[in-house]
Amino acid sequence: MIFSTLEHILTHISFSVVSVVITIHFLTLLANEVVGLYDSSEKGTIATFVCITGLLITRWIYSGHFPLSDLYESLIFLSWSFSVIHMASSFKKHKNDLSAITAPSAIFTQGFATSGLLTKMHQSATLVPALQSRWLMMHVSMMVLGYAALLCGSLLSVALLVITFRKVIKIFGKKTNLLNESFSCDKIQYMNESSNVFLKTYSLSSHDYYRHQLTQQLDRWSYWIIRLGFIFLTIGILSGAVWANESWGSYWSWDPKETWAFITWTIFAIYLHTRTNKNFEGVNSAIVASTGFLIIWICYFGVNLLGIGLHSYGSFTLTSN
Amino acid sequence: MATLLNPTKTQTLFVSLPKTHFLDSSYSSSSSLYSTFSLQIKSPFRRKTVSFNLTCKLKTSKGPKNNGKDISKKIILSDSGPPEIRNEEIQGEVSKSGGGVLVVVKRLPRRALAVLSNLSLAIGEMFTIAGLMAVGTIIDQGETPEFYFQKYPEDSPVLGFFTWKWVLTLGLDHMYSSPIFLGMLVLLAASLMACTYTTQIPIVKVAKRWNFIQSTDAIRKQEFSDTLPKASVRDLGILLMGAGYEVFLKGPSLYAFKGLAGRFAPIGVHLAMLLIMAGGTLSAAGSFRGSVTVPQGLNFVTGDVLGPSGFLSIPTEAFNTEVHVNRFYMDYYDSGEVSQFHTDLSLLDLQGKEVMRKTISVNDPLRYGGITMYQTDWSFSALQILKDDEGPFNLAMAPLKLNGDKKLFGTFLPVGDTNSPNVKGISMLARDLQSIVIYDQEGKFAGVRRPNSKLPIEIDGTKIEIVDAIGSTGLELKTDPGVPIVYAGFGALMLTTCVSYLSHAQVWALQNGTEVIVGGKINRGKDDFLEEMNQLLDQVPEIVESSLSRQPDSASG
Numbered sequence: 001m002i003f004s005t006l007e008h009i010l011t012h013i014s015f016s017v018v019s020v021v022i023t024i025h026f027l028t029l030l031a032n033e034v035v036g037l038y039d040s041s042e043k044g045t046i047a048t049f050v051c052i053t054g055l056l057i058t059r060w061i062y063s064g065h066f067p068l069s070d071l072y073e074s075l076i077f078l079s080w081s082f083s084v085i086h087m088a089s090s091f092k093k094h095k096n097d098l099s100a101i102t103a104p105s106a107i108f109t110q111g112f113a114t115s116g117l118l119t120k121m122h123q124s125a126t127l128v129p130a131l132q133s134r135w136l137m138m139h140v141s142m143m144v145l146g147y148a149a150l151l152c153g154s155l156l157s158v159a160l161l162v163i164t165f166r167k168v169i170k171i172f173g174k175k176t177n178l179l180n181e182s183f184s185c186d187k188i189q190y191m192n193e194s195s196n197v198f199l200k201t202y203s204l205s206s207h208d209y210y211r212h213q214l215t216q217q218l219d220r221w222s223y224w225i226i227r228l229g230f231i232f233l234t235i236g237i238l239s240g241a242v243w244a245n246e247s248w249g250s251y252w253s254w255d256p257k258e259t260w261a262f263i264t265w266t267i268f269a270i271y272l273h274t275r276t277n278k279n280f281e282g283v284n285s286a287i288v289a290s291t292g293f294l295i296i297w298i299c300y301f302g303v304n305l306l307g308i309g310l311h312s313y314g315s316f317t318l319t320s321n
Numbered sequence: 322m323a324t325l326l327n328p329t330k331t332q333t334l335f336v337s338l339p340k341t342h343f344l345d346s347s348y349s350s351s352s353s354l355y356s357t358f359s360l361q362i363k364s365p366f367r368r369k370t371v372s373f374n375l376t377c378k379l380k381t382s383k384g385p386k387n388n389g390k391d392i393s394k395k396i397i398l399s400d401s402g403p404p405e406i407r408n409e410e411i412q413g414e415v416s417k418s419g420g421g422v423l424v425v426v427k428r429l430p431r432r433a434l435a436v437l438s439n440l441s442l443a444i445g446e447m448f449t450i451a452g453l454m455a456v457g458t459i460i461d462q463g464e465t466p467e468f469y470f471q472k473y474p475e476d477s478p479v480l481g482f483f484t485w486k487w488v489l490t491l492g493l494d495h496m497y498s499s500p501i502f503l504g505m506l507v508l509l510a511a512s513l514m515a516c517t518y519t520t521q522i523p524i525v526k527v528a529k530r531w532n533f534i535q536s537t538d539a540i541r542k543q544e545f546s547d548t549l550p551k552a553s554v555r556d557l558g559i560l561l562m563g564a565g566y567e568v569f570l571k572g573p574s575l576y577a578f579k580g581l582a583g584r585f586a587p588i589g590v591h592l593a594m595l596l597i598m599a600g601g602t603l604s605a606a607g608s609f610r611g612s613v614t615v616p617q618g619l620n621f622v623t624g625d626v627l628g629p630s631g632f633l634s635i636p637t638e639a640f641n642t643e644v645h646v647n648r649f650y651m652d653y654y655d656s657g658e659v660s661q662f663h664t665d666l667s668l669l670d671l672q673g674k675e676v677m678r679k680t681i682s683v684n685d686p687l688r689y690g691g692i693t694m695y696q697t698d699w700s701f702s703a704l705q706i707l708k709d710d711e712g713p714f715n716l717a718m719a720p721l722k723l724n725g726d727k728k729l730f731g732t733f734l735p736v737g738d739t740n741s742p743n744v745k746g747i748s749m750l751a752r753d754l755q756s757i758v759i760y761d762q763e764g765k766f767a768g769v770r771r772p773n774s775k776l777p778i779e780i781d782g783t784k785i786e787i788v789d790a791i792g793s794t795g796l797e798l799k800t801d802p803g804v805p806i807v808y809a810g811f812g813a814l815m816l817t818t819c820v821s822y823l824s825h826a827q828v829w830a831l832q833n834g835t836e837v838i839v840g841g842k843i844n845r846g847k848d849d850f851l852e853e854m855n856q857l858l859d860q861v862p863e864i865v866e867s868s869l870s871r872q873p874d875s876a877s878g
Contacts, residue, residue: 129661129683220848227822234818238811247684249610249695249797251807252601254497256458266451270444275845277440303458 007058011110014051014079017044018107042090045103049083052110056080065127068140071304075113077141081148082106085225101155105148135243142236143261147300149229150268150292156222157289160215164283219282222289223275230268237261257311260299267292437515446509453505457496460488469494498605510598513591521588533574534829534840543829543840544847545854551864554832557839560857561828573832580823584844589817596810604803607633616702616793617649620669623692626798637800639690642676643669649699649794651754659753662696664794691800698795701730701751705789707777708734713788718751728752736762736783747780754790826850835864 021044055076059067067073086102240258245251252258271288274280303311436442461468469485478484492499534540549557554575558568566577609627624640647665654660661682668677668689679687687694701718708714718730735746745762754772761767761780768778770787777786828841839858843850 127660129659132661133684135684216848220846224846231818231822235815238815241811242808243684245804246686247695249686249693249697249799250801251804254457254462259454259458263451263454266447266454270447270451273440273444273447280440 007055010051010055010058014048014055015110017048017051018103018110020044021048021103022107045083045086048106049087052076052080052083066137068136069127069131072113074140074144075109077144078148079106079109081145082109085149085152101152105151130247133243133247135239139236139240139243142232142239146229146232146236147296149225149232150296153222153226153229154289154293156218157286158293160218160222160286161283161290163211163215226268226271226289230272233265233268237265255311257303260303264292264295264299267295434515434519437512438519443512443516446505446512450505450509453496453502456493460493463495506598510595513595517588517591525584525588533571533576534831535574537831537833537838540829540831540838540840544842545851546840547858549837549839549858549861551835552837552861553864554830554837556861557830557837560860564853564857566828575830577828578826580825582820583823584825586817586820589813590821593810593813593817596813597807600803600806600810603806604801606631607803608799608801609634610799612697612795612797614698614700614793614795615646617646617791620645623798627800637691639692641671642689645669646794649792653755662699664696666694693799695797696794697797700793700795701754702793703791704732704749704757704787705791707786707788709784736781747785754792757787
């Protein structure tokens with residue numbers, strides 16, 4: 001009982017802290033950069049990280065198994081991964097553009113996980129026989145980390161596409177939010193915030209120059225994070241195959257989830273190949289990565305929604321009432 | 322590493338040497354210098370004579386300053402010392418030299434190789450494979466033709482054109498073994514091989530040959546270049562070492578690299594993919610598979626269960642092994658849910674001698690002589706009861722069809738006159754081996770009993786005691802000769818994917834009087850490299866000749 005109360009508290013703290021962080025991001029966007037505010041948003045992210053870590057550990061202790069056995073837990077783990085990526089990237093470079101992707105992503109997954117949609121799954125269930133393996137931790141954590149990193153990378157590519165697209169149809173002015181409706185707010189926020197950063201850093205009146213710089217930055221960050229995510233995904237899929245050979249009788253059985261994970265892997269392999277050729281770099285590779293965004297969601301969520309195949313542990317029905 | 326920067330070998334800093342002197346010095350350098358170099362080169366990177374062809378091409382196509390004599394000298398030197406290449410441009414050589422690397426490849430039509438190694442084609446193949454796999458998950462696999470007639474009828478085609486004819490003609494009902502899909506995989510494998518031979522190996526051959534650049538113009542042509550007006554190439558070398566570079570210094574020239582493994586790794590990734598594909602093919606062609614449901618206490622012979630999957634499936638000695646199910650039981654959580662299934666198996670050879678005994682469970686299979694036995698399923702075989710203290714009788718349990726995947730088994734015990742046309746009796750239902758729900762002759766709930774509880778239940782004057790619940794274990798058997806190969810491929814793929822993260826960075830520098838010209842390039846992650854180089858160059862100390870002191874040059878990018 002004490003554990004579930006603690007879990008409840010931690011969930012709410014982390015959710016509200018992320019909300020505050022996002023608000024701060026918006027404030028800095030409106031009132032240009034305020035150093036103090038930026039610092040507090042950094043602290044907020046760390047607080048979120050601590051909360052979600054606490055949440056996962058609590059769940060681990062009272063359920064007695066690694067907290068990655070159903071969709072709710074994997075969503076929490078996903079938002080944890082986002083905060084890890086956020087912190088890792090801020091170690092790499094003090095102030096960076098990635099935080100504008102990771103923080104809203106964390107709030108969305110956190111919000112979705114704790115929303116009423118999945119209330120049924122909040123109760124930690126007992127572990128079915130097939131999941132009782134030491135491979136669970138390795139396979140699922142690697143997969144979710146991989147998804148998180150690849151999602152970040154493909155979102156950056158989407159942002160790159162949006163900027164290039166704007167260039168093509170000649171919509172200027174960073175406050176022209178014509179495209180607001182068609183794109184989710186994190187991307188818009190990201191663009192605006194980055195615009196601020198670059199305006200301040202280079203203080204150049206030329207739109208084209210800073211846009212060029214921005215697309216280069218986006219390209220670089222998405223390449224960095226996708227390469228990282230690709231490693232996680234590879235390890236995740238292969239450890240899953242080894243596990244399947246221990247428990248299902250075959251290392252590959254063309255189960256829908258498996259197949260979609262392989263499709264995701266193929267798409268990002270294509271992305272990495274497009275990067276080796278100068279002709280494909282930039283927009284073309286960004287299109288591939290953006291396709292990857294869609295495919296990850298089909299793989300992570302769509303297959304669970306259908307609840308087909310051997311990976312039915314995470315399945316759920318939307319009509320929870 | 323510090324021994325490299327042998328002070329006796331360093332040229333005096335402020336002496337500007339004529340160009341011709343550099344050319345000569347590479348051949349007249351003392352042996353002690355070369356021995357230092359050979360210590361520095363790690364053995365996998367040491368040049369072998371294989372690349373003879375390549376070197377020739379490099380020379381003849383590029384170096385107008387070289388004559389034939391020079392080439393032969395260089396090739397001899399290449400095993401012990403650094404070859405001299407003034408102009409190094411990888412991309413140009415790659416396409417020319419690719420065919421000459423392996424004799425086998427030479428016999429193949431060059432045109433086919435060039436087409437196959439085309440990046441656009443490979444990307445197209447990957448997209449097609451991804452698309453086919455996606456289609457495979459959308460269309461239900463392995464159903465009867467009637468199913469497809471119904472689902473994709475001709476009079477109302479999906480998307481206006483898609484009917485069952487498409488499904489059955491293209492083999493989309495068994496996508497992952499259909500000729501289209503397998504053909505695409507074969508094509509991809511061919512592309513992988515072609516790309517590795519014609520593009521990747523030549524790139525590595527050029528890249529791994531560490532070399533000095535002697536002309537300032539060539540250095541300035543690199544992706545990154547800068548000039549330090551008052552600096553020493555030695556100081557730069559020390560800084561580069563600190564940054565994790567392998568540094569080679571000869572006279573006024575410096576060559577440094579790091580992350581060379583990042584160049585090799587993509588080849589490894591491709592080879593690992595091929596290995597996995599080969600293993601997968603062997604698995605498909607040479608394995609046996611089968612599943613069996615055996616009640617506790619009974620036997621079966623492995624060879625009877627296993628059926629071959631392909632033309633390479635050859636039975637082994639182990640197929641004569643007889644398996645005896647000693648016991649099948651389940652573990653339960655406090656909530657009553659099943660936590661684990663266990664089967665205690667004994668393997669008996671032809672003489673009936675026990676050769677192995679193991680209790681298997683889900684995630685813990687038994688392996689013997691190439692055969693793997695998995696715990697995959699279970700069933701309720703029989704219920705052992707005492708009726709009015711007579712017996713025990715074994716009642717066979719029948720699986721009842723239910724919606725959902727929960728299992729339900731039932732049996733029926735006739736009571737009274739068994740010869741009358743409408744027999745009445747007691748029904749017993751069970752979801753697992755733990756508790757039996759008993760209904761009386763009218764179908765009303767009578768009670769729940771556990772096996773072995775020794776607690777009889779009285780129904781309409783009949784006393785029934787449930788003695789035991791006998792389960793049967795569902796086993797899956799297989800032999801798969803492809804697994805070791807596939808696992809080797811998995812290991813290699815994991816390792817090489819991780820190593821691919823490294824970027825191969827190369828730095829050249831040349832002391833030209835008091836100034837040092839620095840150039841560098843990297844195969845991926847260019848911006849980070851530029852940043853690193855700029856930071857590094859900022860730290861290079863300025864040589865103070867007189868009291869006149871200038872600010873160290875910051876990078877101009």
